[in-house]
Amino acid sequence: MAGITSSVGLGSGLEISKIVETLVNADTSAKNAQITRQTANNSAMISGIGALRSALTAFTTAMGKLNDKTTPSFNAYAATSANENVVKVTSSNKAVAGTYSIAVENLATSSKVASQSFASSTDAIDAGDMVIGVGSKSYTVKVGSGATLESVRDQINKEQGINGISANIVNGKDGARLVLSSSATGAGNDISVTGDIDALKIDGTKSMSENANGAGYVEGQAKDAKLTIDGLAVTSATNKISDAVSGLTLDLTGASASSGGTFTPTKVTVAANNDGLKTSVQSFVDAYNTLQKAIGTLTAVTEDADGNKVLGSLTNDPTTRSLLNDVRKVLAEVGAGDRLTSLSQLGINTTKDGTLEFNSVKFGVAMNDKKLGAEIQQLFTADNGIIERMKKAIDPYNATDGSLATRKSGLDKIAKNLSEQKLALERRIESLTTALTKQYATLDANLGKMKAQANQITSIFEALNAQAKNS
Template sequence: MASPILPGTGLGSGLDTGAIVKALVNADKAAKQGQIDRGTATNSASISGVGTLKSLLATFQTALKDLGSATSPQFTGFAATTANAKVVTATANNSAVAGTYTVAVTQLATSSKVASAAFAGGATSPVASGTLTINQGSKSYTVNVAAGATLQQVRDSINTSYQSSGLSANIVTDSFGSRLVLGSSTTGAGSELKVSGIAGLDMDGTVKMAATPTATSSGAIGELPVDALYSVDGLAMSSPSNTVSNVSGLSMTLLSKDTTTVTVAGNNDGLKASIQKFVDAYNAVANAVTSLTKPSLDDDGKPTVPAALTGDAMPRAILAAMRGPLTAAGAGDKLTVLSQLGINTDQKTGALNFDSAKFTAAMNDKKLGGEVQTLFTGTNGLLERMNNVIKPYTDTGGILDTRTSSLNKAKTKLAEDQGALDRRIENLTAVLTKKYNDMDTLVGKLKATASNITSMFEAMTAQQKNS
């Protein structure tokens, strides 16, 4: 809060009362203001440092989640490639065997699609109330149709209730009116859809609709669902799905009818890239801890400017917790510790060093590729253990949230202290200004009185001389 404007040189005393008041106020304020300023600077730096830690750990957890993905495995010991990815795509896991396979696709698995009779009034045509039953193989789905419901509302109810189960409904309009069309993502022979329960919506997916339909025609649209037919190295096979895994450790998705080759080989490059991602993500946290806790040094190596969290034990505690999983033995047979892959901790910085030459030797000479996934993503693997030690810090209401809350409370208290100090200084300034102004006024009066007395004596002296 601003201080009141002070007078300059006193008219009565000739003293710079403004400067005197300012000096007295500053002397009284200095100690407390310095304490608040230091506390504010330290608090702001701590809030920023904790925020940086929280962001870094969240990024690290995201990296762990991506590396541990079950749908896109990052640590498979083998990789599968296809000569023609438009025919077949393939992925290999750690139980795969290196080799080349000839895959011939002669028929793709297809799904069922059925259409109802036509409703002349279009999508808003009323539909009889009741229970619509959709059967597919051994599965059954029901939709309750209320009185006054329209064809469009029936479509919406099916999609809302069963789209997650692979069913989808739509409305197609031809020259006779609008038809309810049902489809399914389930493929293979025997997956025909059958709909019953409400007049006008009966559909039998085992019977094909006439090539030239009438208003009352209903049934299967297109071909009836069939199994996929294919062969691997001349061995004939079939599958109700286009995703097949008849070859040990190899999963293939059939995409079109043709012949191609699938090659399975060691995934050294992929493993190396995934390990490097882990090392980089870990080092981002380790290096940040160093920068947040290590003060700047002068030319003599003495600390000058403290870092955001210099002297704070929490960043070092985080790094110590993260180091624990690195040294714990994994559940593999031949591969149990990271050092076997050329990963070691730099004792000075706490970061990880990745020796690619040692990694290559482990893959080629010791044949450890098949165990890398177990080490990183197996039961109680490195990624899981690492995430477990971080969670207490990053969880909502966890250690970092608690620290941030405490720092924000301290920030509020410092602001309150500053406000209280400003008010006290304003009051002190006003009191001292009044006192010195009163003193100046009194001195002025005394000077005026003295001047009058002097004038009187001078006048009397002059009269005596003239007598």
């Protein structure tokens, strides 16, 4: 204890340190025990809230991956390409099992044009409007006085990058040229430059050698992709084609090999995705069970080695209990599908401890006999599907302004208050120890004086008695 040293009073023989320690403990031990108990309980609650929020975040992250629109996890069909250097393919639930033969004659291309040549990239450019056309759209770049070819390039990139237009300067043997590119592919999307600045005008429908000013397209005009699907001719302004085959999206990546004008086709296969669906459903079950087990640990009642009950950090916590009920309620709600409306139809059932079990045999029957594969996506990822309803159930608790964040903020304030109480108590202990030690030291000194006086008086009387006997 602060300020107390082991000592015995010289005048009284009293153990001052022990007396002071006992008195200080009697005055402060109850409060100290209260603060210690409340701090431990509050710290456990903070830890429990943090662990619960981490578990909820992990669960919602897993749900987000299963609900990714760009790479759907619950497609009833899987499509594969025999040569992804020519075409990559993805499927949706609208696909039809079968094979397709795809030959790509050429990819869709965009426009790239070059201006007339200049002596250098620092050549002065007249002020005026530079109107850049791409297909039916046009964009105006207002060139100010004192501009150079370089500053015009920089201005185009700054102002028109958002529109898919970029500029650069290429220095060739005949001088410097401003080169413009567009991200818009397809026939008719050629770049043209008109306006007030004659030196920058470009007719993008002709080559540089065809135009009198030496400006024009660099390699060719923008063109559509050309391909055949099972021998049927298809054209597309882009290399991503989603309307040619029902349920399939084709990403053209290169031209097919050709010989004598004949292009070698690539085989695309579409088949039932039962294994992929099973993996995705199992991922949902695993993520849900991980969350349930985490909550179970936080709310469990166990026994220690002596048989005493040990409560989890969130045992009997009303917020956690409410959260658990809301999450479990989602599983019991009926889906909006035509034939598939519940998880039990896929072999998913709730066990006594709240976790899910997945019966793969029953799932196989649902896929192969009942043909429910095409409806799984709607059950899980459709608007108001299981994953969206799970998110709606969890958000009020785990959002940045949710009830758990509010609880954490309140607990942090309590922790700060308890810490301040602890410091105040320590100051009182130190002050009380100093005061009592001083008081008992004074008492000891006074007792020492009284003892010395008593000894002196005793000596006087003993001397008088001895003198009386000798007289």
